Amino acid sequence: MLLTTLEKKGLERFHALQADAADTVAGRFYQAHMAIYGQLWACGRQACHEEIKLHLEFLRPALEFGLLQPLVDYLVWLDNMLSVRAIPVAHIAESLEYLADFFSGHMEAADAKVVNTALLAARDTYLASRGAKPAPPQPPKPWPETAAFEAALLDGNQKGALAIVNCCIDDGHNLIDIELHIIQAALYHIGEKWQSNLVSVAKEHMATAIAQSVMTTGLLRSTQSGQTGKRVLLACVEGNYHAVGLRMVADAFLLGGWDVHYLGENVPSLTLVQEAKEWKPDVVGLSVALAHHLHAVKETITQLRQQPGDARPFVMVGGLAINRFEKLAKTLGADACGKDAQAALIHANRIIG
Numbered sequence: 001m002l003l004t005t006l007e008k009k010g011l012e013r014f015h016a017l018q019a020d021a022a023d024t025v026a027g028r029f030y031q032a033h034m035a036i037y038g039q040l041w042a043c044g045r046q047a048c049h050e051e052i053k054l055h056l057e058f059l060r061p062a063l064e065f066g067l068l069q070p071l072v073d074y075l076v077w078l079d080n081m082l083s084v085r086a087i088p089v090a091h092i093a094e095s096l097e098y099l100a101d102f103f104s105g106h107m108e109a110a111d112a113k114v115v116n117t118a119l120l121a122a123r124d125t126y127l128a129s130r131g132a133k134p135a136p137p138q139p140p141k142p143w144p145e146t147a148a149f150e151a152a153l154l155d156g157n158q159k160g161a162l163a164i165v166n167c168c169i170d171d172g173h174n175l176i177d178i179e180l181h182i183i184q185a186a187l188y189h190i191g192e193k194w195q196s197n198l199v200s201v202a203k204e205h206m207a208t209a210i211a212q213s214v215m216t217t218g219l220l221r222s223t224q225s226g227q228t229g230k231r232v233l234l235a236c237v238e239g240n241y242h243a244v245g246l247r248m249v250a251d252a253f254l255l256g257g258w259d260v261h262y263l264g265e266n267v268p269s270l271t272l273v274q275e276a277k278e279w280k281p282d283v284v285g286l287s288v289a290l291a292h293h294l295h296a297v298k299e300t301i302t303q304l305r306q307q308p309g310d311a312r313p314f315v316m317v318g319g320l321a322i323n324r325f326e327k328l329a330k331t332l333g334a335d336a337c338g339k340d341a342q343a344a345l346i347h348a349n350r351i352i353g
Ligand code: B12
Pocket: 073, 074, 077, 137, 180, 183, 184, 187, 188, 189, 190, 191, 192, 194, 195, 204, 205, 208, 239, 240, 241, 242, 243, 244, 245, 246, 248, 249, 265, 284, 285, 286, 287, 288, 289, 290, 316, 317, 318, 319, 320, 323, 337, 338, 339, 340, 341, 342, 344
């Protein structure tokens, strides 16, 4: 479903109101339901506030790009995440109505109508699909070793995880295949388990840390192709803390003979654009995990596009949010997208001769 979007001024007004809207609605919501939420969480008010802030972040793609699905996906995800933790979900829809009330009182009538149409359409679509477990993102096909690798990650068994990867390298597999079919597949499954409350946040963090260190060891054991003289600059856009996938993209380019500048997670647009101006990469790759990072990627691409003629790099986007909303790559102003580390390298080699 495509919605009417806000003009620049309306978007700026919405952005300026986000913090106030979260405060006001969380306050109203918490007051109305203190009896329930106060008992559930010692920090209930804070948690409620954080959730309302996220509602607004996921509303943004609807207002900027006319895309309702990110907000609906998020509401279904939230419903599922709260339900398995025995936290009531009946008030999710109500919080959207409170937000609509807030914007009616704080924006010009035409803009408030755009915002409220999106909020209420998301509410109705979410309610209609309640109970449906959101389809998890699909990783590359897991290999037989994936289950043992995942178990090692969750047991904190770094040596075991490394032994599995070493064994695969000894058998002649290349690191990128191992990263995709074992490490990425295991992390996706751990994400599903976390969502279902079967894995704690602490274990998820531990698994990520082990995966990263194993990847570094694997990289040291891998042979690089001859240097191509081509350059790629890779970064997670501002607000995106999911860096493991981008690290895999970096490994693919490194082993493919490219010079790589890997900037990691949460890179402010200004710094990123400055680095691109100074280093003059052939390709800039931007990682976008969640729908509310779409605004940051659009901003970054707009700034990269302002560089004159030949200095303008080819821009690729990727990450979970792009895989979910592939058609968005063009709307965001990107030249291409890549579904995984291997696809990213193949595409870049084809384009940059
Ligand atoms: C580890 C993890 C985290 C860690 C990340 C640590 C780190 N250093 O990276 C931390 C704790 C920070 C985290 C935080 C959050 N997370 Co998280 N996280 C994960 C988890 C379990 C694994 C991520 C990962 O490494 N995947 C493996 C990599 C290899 O896969 P990938 O990122 O898709 O990358 C591949 C492709 O997408 C592509 N690619 C990636 N980048 C690029 C770039 C270019 C240019 C190209 C071409 C291709 C490309 O190539 C990669 C390799 O093949 C996922 C589960 C999942 N399905 O991924 C959840 C997951 C992504 N997280 C989720 C959520 C909700 C969150 C939080 C909002 C939770 C919260 N309430 O705090 C925050 C948001 C933080 C933020 N603002 O970014 C949800 C997202 C749900 C949704 N709606 O999409 C997931 C799916 C978990 C779940 N099932 O609920 N998370």
